[in-house]
Amino acid sequence: MTAGTDPDDAFLEPLLRRCAVEPDFSVREMLTWALTRLSHQSVLDRVVAELDSPVDQARSQALHTLSKLRDERAWPAITSEHLHDANDEVARTAWRTAVGLIPDPERGALADELKLEFGRGDIDVQRSLARAFVELGDVGEKAAQASLLAADTAVRMHAAATIRLIDDPEATFYLDPGDA
Incomplete structure (x- = not known):
């Protein structure tokens, strides 16, 4: 709660690390909320980088966070590999995020x-x-x-x-x- 209530970009890395391993959905939602309260560009750049993580949950949470940031600049980072990820949760989150961010001409x-x-x-x-x-x-x-x-x-x-x-x-x- 503190990381989102009193945003500080120093929280970025610890929040992302926790998103990758936190088992509780409600806690992950709070972590994502806190991320959206930090410096938008820093979060966007770092979350996009997280899409290449070998950890399924890290990729899924990165996609989820992108859906909350609602920044179309993230669209090119959602790849065919994400849309067809072997992990169902990653793929589902990629589908939801992609339809939320896609520019009209690419629909x-x-x-x-x-x-x-x-x-x-x-x-x-x-x-x-x-x-x-x-x-x-x-x-x-x-x-x-x-x-x-x-x-x-x-x-x-x-x-x-x-x-x-x-x-x-x-x-x-x-x-x-x-x-x-």
Whole structure:
């Protein structure tokens, strides 16, 4: 609390180190809040560097912090490797952060990149990806529609569930075997 209430850039490194290892989600949220209260450029530069960490949680928290900073200059640092990270939490956070930071002209390319993830993971991972497509709007719907023709049954079911969510963002996300 003190690090965010009385911001001091000297807290930057200790906060980032703790984000990488803190097991409690609520504590990580407080650490992220404290980071957003520090000098914006210093935090941005250092958090972007953290995206290359070999520690999954460090990458995930760096992406999460970027989503809170809402600085489009961070967009180029979100790579295909982040969007397709083997760790589900890193990938989910990358999807959410990417759709929040992407410049309008690149939205279609992001949708095409994200459609490669259809069929991935459990229901929570799939719901996260569907929410990213909802945020992408028309280009997200177009990419999801194209995925209805995929050879893989899981991809088609996920794409159909995503389209339902795009049509009604308040609806419950569900996979329907009949969509396959």
